[in-house]
Amino acid sequence: MDVASAISAFVPVYGTAISAGTGLTSSLTNFGADLFDKSVSLGGAFKNLGTNVAMDAVGLIPGFGTAGKAGKVAKTLVKYVPRIVTALSAANALSPESRASWAKLASNESLTVKDW
Numbered sequence: 001m002d003v004a005s006a007i008s009a010f011v012p013v014y015g016t017a018i019s020a021g022t023g024l025t026s027s028l029t030n031f032g033a034d035l036f037d038k039s040v041s042l043g044g045a046f047k048n049l050g051t052n053v054a055m056d057a058v059g060l061i062p063g064f065g066t067a068g069k070a071g072k073v074a075k076t077l078v079k080y081v082p083r084i085v086t087a088l089s090a091a092n093a094l095s096p097e098s099r100a101s102w103a104k105l106a107s108n109e110s111l112t113v114k115d116w
Contacts, residue, residue: 020060023072027052030076051075 030052034045055072092098104111 016060020056023056023059024053026072027056 027049031045031049034040034048035042037045040048052072052075101111
């Protein structure tokens with residue numbers, strides 16, 4: 001929703017209002033997710049909500065809107081980067097090329113540069 005909020009900031013005439021509405025909805029959704037996330041304390045959830053709403057408020061200022069949204073998107077991405085990296089690593093380990101290399105290692109066959 002943060003990306004939609006940033007994009008809607010460029011809509012002529014009503015873009016700022018649309019961006020603020022989608023940004024606030026995103027902030028409330030993230031707050032709900034933080035409340036159910038055991039790794040986020042209640043104080044941390046309220047701190048995140050305050051930060052997100054402050055960035056939404058900055059988004060109401062024409063010209064600063066996309067800067068506030070970019071910060072919000074980056075803040076959200078930082079939370080998910082470890083999960084994304086893990087998923088991509090697992091996908092790479094399961095690729096046909098990786099499986100062929102592991103099969104060669106298991107059979108004591110020597111690996112070549114092409115195997116890596």
